Structures are given as C-alpha cells and as structure tokens.
Amino acid sequence: MDFKNRDVISIKDFSKEEIIYVINYAKKMMPYAKGEKHIDILKGKILSTLFFEPSTRTRLSFESAMNRLGGRVIGFADPNATSQKKGESLADTIRMADSYSDVIVIRHPQEGAARLSTEFAESPVLNAGDGAGHHPTQCLLDLFTIVTEKKKIKGDKIVLLGDLKYGRTVHSLAYALSLLGAELSFVSPESLKMPKEIINECKEQGPEPSSTSNLEKAVKDADVLYVTRIQRERFPDAEEYNRVVGTYKVDINLLKYAKEDLIIMHPLPRVVEIDPEVDKTPHALYFKQAFNGVPVRMALLSLILGDRQL
Amino acid sequence: MKKLKITPIKDGTVIDHITSGFAVKVLHILRIPESTSSVVSVAMNVKSKIGKKDIVKVENRELDTKEVDKIALIAPKATINIIRDYEVAEKHKVHLPAEIVGIVKCSNPTCISNAKEPVKSRFLLVSDDPPCIKCYYCERETEDIAERII
Numbered sequence: 001m002d003f004k005n006r007d008v009i010s011i012k013d014f015s016k017e018e019i020i021y022v023i024n025y026a027k028k029m030m031p032y033a034k035g036e037k038h039i040d041i042l043k044g045k046i047l048s049t050l051f052f053e054p055s056t057r058t059r060l061s062f063e064s065a066m067n068r069l070g071g072r073v074i075g076f077a078d079p080n081a082t083s084q085k086k087g088e089s090l091a092d093t094i095r096m097a098d099s100y101s102d103v104i105v106i107r108h109p110q111e112g113a114a115r116l117s118t119e120f121a122e123s124p125v126l127n128a129g130d131g132a133g134h135h136p137t138q139c140l141l142d143l144f145t146i147v148t149e150k151k152k153i154k155g156d157k158i159v160l161l162g163d164l165k166y167g168r169t170v171h172s173l174a175y176a177l178s179l180l181g182a183e184l185s186f187v188s189p190e191s192l193k194m195p196k197e198i199i200n201e202c203k204e205q206g207p208e209p210s211s212t213s214n215l216e217k218a219v220k221d222a223d224v225l226y227v228t229r230i231q232r233e234r235f236p237d238a239e240e241y242n243r244v245v246g247t248y249k250v251d252i253n254l255l256k257y258a259k260e261d262l263i264i265m266h267p268l269p270r271v272v273e274i275d276p277e278v279d280k281t282p283h284a285l286y287f288k289q290a291f292n293g294v295p296v297r298m299a300l301l302s303l304i305l306g307d308r309q310l
Numbered sequence: 311m312k313k314l315k316i317t318p319i320k321d322g323t324v325i326d327h328i329t330s331g332f333a334v335k336v337l338h339i340l341r342i343p344e345s346t347s348s349v350v351s352v353a354m355n356v357k358s359k360i361g362k363k364d365i366v367k368v369e370n371r372e373l374d375t376k377e378v379d380k381i382a383l384i385a386p387k388a389t390i391n392i393i394r395d396y397e398v399a400e401k402h403k404v405h406l407p408a409e410i411v412g413i414v415k416c417s418n419p420t421c422i423s424n425a426k427e428p429v430k431s432r433f434l435l436v437s438d439d440p441p442c443i444k445c446y447y448c449e450r451e452t453e454d455i456a457e458r459i460i
Contacts, residue, residue: 090427109420111447112422112448116422131420
C-alpha cells in the first residue's frame with residue numbers, strides 16, 4: 001500500500017483497506033506517541049503548520065507527532081501575524097510554505113482551501129479542516145478510537161448527536177463509519193439535520209442510517225455516542241444559534257438509559273453539550289480520543305514522508 | 311401557403327430544442343445583444359413533436375465549443391445547427407464535458423474558488439439531464455446554475 005507523498009484532503013481519498021492500514025499502523029505508534037519509546041524516522045524533515053483558524057488539539061497533536069518522529073515544525077497559528085493581513089493570496093502563502101518545508105498541514109475557514117493548496121505545492125498537503133468541509137485526520141483518529149475501544153466497527157450502533165448540518169467532523173465520520181459497516185443513528189435539532197447528500201452517501205456505503213429527535217431512545221442500545229458542539233461560528237445569524245444551542249445535553253440522567261459499555265466521544269472543544277460530571281464516568285472517552293490524534297498523525301506523517309517504516 | 315414566423319438564415323447558428331422559456335437565458339449566456347451586431351431572432355413556445363420549445367437564430371456567428379458547453383448547463387436537450395449558405399453544415403447536440411472550467415461561479419459564498427485566488431472555477435459533472443454539477447473545491451452541488459454563469 002503506497003502512501004508516499006500523498007495529499008490527504010478528504011477521508012474519501014482513502015479506500016476501506018487503506019483506512020484499516022492506517023489504523024493498524026497507528027497502533028504500532030502508540031508507545032512512541034506516549035514517549036515510552038523513541039524514534040527519529042523523520043529526522044531532517046520539516047512540517048509547516050498553517051492555521052488560518054483557531055485550533056488546540058489538531059495543531060498541537062500534529063506538532064507533537066512530527067517532533068516524536070524526529071522531524072521539525074515551522075508555521076503559524078495566527079494569520080494576522082502573516083502576509084495574509086497584507087492581502088497575500090492563499091496560493092502565494094502555500095508556495096512559500098512549500099519551499100520551506102517537506103509537508104504542509106493547513107486549516108482554513110473556507111471550504112476547498114486544502115484542495116486548492118495542492119495545486120500550488122509540490123509537497124504533500126494535509127487538510128486539518130476547511131470551513132464546513134473536511135477534517136480527514138480527525139475522522140481517522142475517531143475511527144482509531146472506536147476500533148481501539150470496541151475492537152471493531154462493523155455492526156456497532158453509533159449515535160451522532162448535535163450539529164449534523166455544519167459539523168465537518170460528522171460528515172466525514174458518517175461516511176467512513178458507513179464504509180466500515182456501522183449502524184448509524186442521527187440525533188439533532190430540526191434545523192441542524194444531517195444533509196441529504198451525506199445520508200445518501202452513507203446508504204451507498206453501508207446500512208441505511210436512521211434519524212430521530214429522541215436522544216434517550218437512541219442512546220438505549222448504542223455502543224458509541226459521538227457528541228458535537230453547536231458551532232456558533234458556522235451560523236449565519238446569532239438568533240438562529242440561540243434558538244438551538246442547549247437543545248440536547250449529555251448528563252448523568254441521560255446515562256441511566258445507556259448500556260454499561262457505552263463510550264462517549266467528542267471532537268472537542270465542548271461548551272455545554274456534555275456536563276462536566278460525565279467526565280468522571282467510565283463512559284467518557286473524549287480526552288483519550290484527543291490524545292489519539294498523536295499516534296494517528298504520526299502514522300500518517302510517517303507513511304507519507306518516511307522512507308523507513310516501523 | 312404557411313408563412314414562416316422566422317425566416318431561414320444565410321450564415322450563422324440556429325440553437326433548436328431549447329427548453330421552453332429558456333431562450334432568454336441562452337441569450338444571456340451568449341452575451342447577446344452586447345456581443346453581436348448581427349440579427350438575432352428568438353422564437354418561444356414553438357410547438358414541436360416533443361412539446362413546446364424555444365429557438366434562437368444568430369446570424370453571421372458560429373458558436374464555439376465553450377459557448378455550447380455553457381448552453382448545455384441550462385438547456386440540455388438543445389441542438390446546434392451551423393448554417394453556411396442556407397444549408398445545415400454541422401448539426402450536433404449540446405454535450406456537457408466531465409469537467410466544466412471557468413464557466414460557472416460556485417454558489418457557496420465561503421468556497422475558496424470565490425476568494426481572490428489565481429484559479430478558475432472548476433466543476434465536475436454529476437448528471438447531464440437535468441444538469442447537476444459539483445464544485446471541485448468545496449464539493450457542493452451548485453444551485454440555480456443559470457444564475458451562476460460567469
């Protein structure tokens with residue numbers, strides 16, 4: 001399986017076999033990601049992190065992954081401190097980063113920005129989120145987390161909850177989970193329902209997803225509850241946001257309906273959708289999930305850039 | 311003897327089988343009247359074997375492929391007849407290519423192709439009839455194609 005110099009723009013760029021391969025390779029990265037073992041297979045390589053939008057986990061875990069592999073990192077987390085502020089195009093910024101590094105990670109508020117970047121870079125481009133578009137590495141780490149905890153995905157009952165309209169993680173995830181045979185159930189406020197084209201894609205890949213507004217019922221026989229934040233920044237107006245925020249809340253009361261081994265995931269940051277009391281329960285997996293970004297991104301960087309693999 | 315409502319043309323292009331009501335949009339795509347000083351005839355709601363249709367005749371102008379592609383986006387059943395010396399020299403149906411570049415603007419306001427970047431808009435064909443195209447960059451299907459023609 002050849003990943004050398006590949007761009008990673010959408011989870012759809014990967015076949016089912018390739019997704020499984022990356023997940024298995026990420027498992028091998030675990031002791032290196034934790035710092036228990038050391039490795040320098042990317043020594044001499046430089047990663048550019050171009051973050052035109054705020055990020056905590058994605059940027060830091062990419063940086064951690066590159067450092068753990070022996071590579072170096074350059075980049076910015078505040079576009080206001082770059083020439084973009086002077087009106088420079090994304091294309092020119094990419095040309096510069098391309099000449100200074102061996103691989104580019106980009107997060108940008110506009111859909112299609114990562115795809116466009118591939119036209120101006122010879123180095124591989126990894127999409128770390130493009131507006132309401134794709135976030136493939138988040139998707140891979142989510143899949144990795146489910147496989148690690150549940151040992152499989154096929155046949156798992158997975159509930160996706162929250163902003164299913166604008167949430168880029170749930171779009172990629174719904175597609176990939178269907179591809180891997182999960183049984184999906186969508187729970188969201190009426191105005192934030194999963195777009196039809198995503199539901200159709202899921203149907204084409206695997207079992208037909210169900211939709212409901214009844215969270216208690218959906219949680220009852222679920223293996224995984226994947227919660228997302230209602231994203232204020234994606235709403236055209238504040239009034240619409242205020243109408244739907246807080247519609248659903250995952251708290252101790254809800255967990256009375258859940259199976260003992262239900263795992264709760266969240267791409268973070270969370271705001272009000274998961275009560276902090278849930279953090280103390282064995283269901284809460286979101287912090288471990290966030291850590292899993294490191295081994296998964298190590299696996300990807302290593303497969304794309306490395307001449308030597310584990 | 312029947313009298314023709316629109317007389318034959320000596321040289322130029324006849325666009326036939328335009329979806330009824332779409333002739334004006336075809337004119338818009340062809341930048342008519344700005345792009346030509348020749349005679350242009352338009353017939354709307356013309357009865358035909360397959361129902362009503364529109365016809366546009368442009369004198370002294372042969373449409374190039376790029377213009378034809380644009381028409382296919384809004385009138386997928388249209389036929390193009392190139393007329394030379396009153397004879398039909400070429401006749402073909404409009405045909406949408408697999409990729410449509412630089413013709414339509416993406417309907418997603420936050421698509422990167424709508425920013426000031428040095429790229430042309432680019433769409434992939436989803437279906438011919440009715441025409442459905444998807445932005446190569448943001449992957450959204452474009453609504454109101456006729457309104458988005460550049």
